Amino acid sequence: MIDDVIKVFRELDSKDLRILQGIELSMKHYEWVPMDELVKFTRLPFSLLEYRIRQLMQKKMVVAVNNPYEGYQIYYDAYDALALNTFVKRGTVSAIGDEIGVGKESVVIEAVKEPALGIGEPQGVIIKFHREGRTSFKSVKRVRSHLDDKEHFSWIYAARLAANREADIMRQLYPDVSVPKLIDNNRHAIVMEVAPGSLLYRTKLEEPELFLGMIIDQLKVTYRKGIIHSDISEYNIFVYDGGVQIIDWPQYVETTHPHADELLGRDVLNVLKYFKRKYSINRDQDEVMAHIKQVQES
């Protein structure tokens, strides 16, 4: 749980972080990182290193095997701590708050960013830690002897890849499409602005037609930029007084994708079904699709 991570993060000192970094880096070359590598990387005396690693194992930051040799991997919690440490060093995060969302593929927490040069108010921000590849991490432990080199590290790479992908597309879409502004990106984590208002599924809209129109407009602007979200639903749309904002982008595709129409169709249908169920609004999927894909003359 992220609560533990935060507590543990506050207890970690620079030596612990160095050990975790050493394991992280060496996991590029080793499935299980041998002690020798860590001695070299950290330059800590062997006995101190052993003691620290045992503590990190107790904190569920590091996991070990004894066979065929003694080796180590980091857990997600450690990866979270390393990313947080980088954000704190860069000044994009200065304090950590509560967990606000646990999706299938992410852990999301509130945090605070101090204003630049200490002028102005601290800003509330959101940190999203990606968790793609979590299942394969479990299977890494279960069937590790059968895996080839790439698969060893799939959980780290899958999560890092998804976070980078999400950061890149958010930068590309902002501000033409209404998405949270990206603030920082490191490892498997992104820092972004807090989306305004509340999630669509939690809201009783007084003017549903208006909001449906604004959502379709956002899908259209996104499409004109060559992008389809591909995971649109009432859980990934924020609504606020006068606007909508779309989150959760790592699974986007380009409009040239072979299944582009199918994916856009599914996004549209998810929205239309929701507005039909909750607000009895009937709109034709084909018409909405055609409207989104229509090239506007301006």
Ligand SMILES: Nc1ncnc2c1ncn2[C@@H]1O[C@H](COP(=O)(O)OP(=O)(O)O)[C@@H](O)[C@H]1O
């Ligand atoms: N920028 C944000 N502002 C406010 N809440 C957010 C933001 N990003 C994510 N969340 C919260 O975290 C949850 C999970 O984030 P999301 O990006 O949808 O990841 P997942 O892939 O796990 O669904 C969201 O449903 C929402 O409650």
Ligand SMILES: [Mg+2]
């Ligand atoms: Mg989501």
